[in-house]
Amino acid sequence: MSGLNASLGYFVAVVIFAASVRTLLKKWPRLSFILEFASSFMLVACWLEVQTIVEVGEWAGGLGPDVTVTMLFVLLLTHGVICGSMSGNPSVAIREFLQLEVSTVPTLLAVASQFLGAYLALHVAVYYWSLELTDMHMIKNLMARECSTSLLVSLLQGFFTECVCALIFHLIQLNLRRRSALIRVPVIAVLLTFLSYTARGFTSAYINPSLAYGLTFYCPGFTFAEYALVYWLGSLTGMTLALLLFMGHIPRLFAKNLLYFQKTRFKGPRGDKGEKKKM
Template identity: 40%
Template sequence: CKGEGGTCGVSQACWAAPRLLPHHFIKRRCRSFLCSFQAFTMAGLNVSIAFVFLVVGMCQVLRRISKWLLSPGAYSCLARELAGSLQLCTSCLELRMLVDIGPWGGGFGLDVVLTLLFLLFVVHGASFDGASANPTVSLQEFLLHESNLVATAAKLVAQGTGVGLGWALTRLYWSWELTKFHLIQNLIASECSSSIHTSLPHAAFVEGTCSFFFHLVLCKSRQSPLMYRVPALAATITFLTYA
């Protein structure tokens, strides 16, 4: 209806309602979808963190029992390295899954992954009880005459066994599909592709350079107190991963 002053308020409201209601409805639905998406993302991230810390707790129990049952030599060469490798393998596989799927499947960026990486290696460094869980470090100790051949071979066998157990445990955990990340991981697991996204010489150069700097920091911080050595190594690994 029109009056002397133009279109009346009722007509304006009737004309505006078909536009305002759909806009309000779409806005509300989008907000609801974003909240649900963020909730699912945080739930999946919490499940992954809980799994990692559950494995850390299990390995810590294994260390305590092994230290009580085994001799110091057998514990340091076998049980300690096996538990450390198992713990490191499971956490790295889970974190690698978050790196591959998280940015587009979870909506979180590299800052979240790097923060988790730093915190995980702080936890690992504090709980490893002197284990290296790294074949190159064990070989370095042998070359520096800090470990004999038998002890080095035992460490390498224990590390390989721990990695195998960690891989099997993580695959079993992924098969349960507790989160959408694991569902996507199982769907793309059949796609065999190389993790090297550059030329082989360039990848070898980068890997060698990062390994050199890591071992350099490791040698320099070996005699430092644990409270300084652990954050330094964790920060070095995080920086080299980002670089």
């Protein structure tokens, strides 16, 4: 249990950092890109530790799959509660840009901050593993240079997996946007946990370009361009399809609704024709 206690302490420290940044900058909406940095940092830093428990803890620390799935769900639930609307997900930021909800410069700042948060989280996690506080972390430190890739299938299968999972995720998230956070946050956490567990033998369904960058892009087995094809292009393709299916069009690109016919809400008075006949 010492390994699990060390991991819990690490999780608490990362969560406190993200919550502190949000509290300090909550009154300055123009600095929302820094909140995206904290959101991405928290998600990647904690998910790296969950990944460590999955890879090492199950046989070195005696932690079963039920523990890892529970920890992943708690991580995603905590992330949704702490970070709120700050997703730490570039595909969500780009979707909001395509919906005309956010302009170009804030979107670019948000995406850059999310990748910077993922990059910093990776280095913080590597430093944490180098401390070798437990046997699990000692083994992980030895394995850090030769990590296992999350992409366990061909590029075509990986692209299709990420695309379908992103399509499902964004469709459900779009439908839940107007719901209360008490419903939205747990449902999204359950959905992401389910997709990650279901696709663990394929791509792990990160559905988040910055998260995938922090978790698997540095692992051998595929080139940077091949990872980008699966985890970036696949995720963005699924997001675009979800937006098209949900709205019928992509507002940033074209205004005409391609899928659904919109009926006019206002009709002329019915008595007009009768009055004309009497005339």
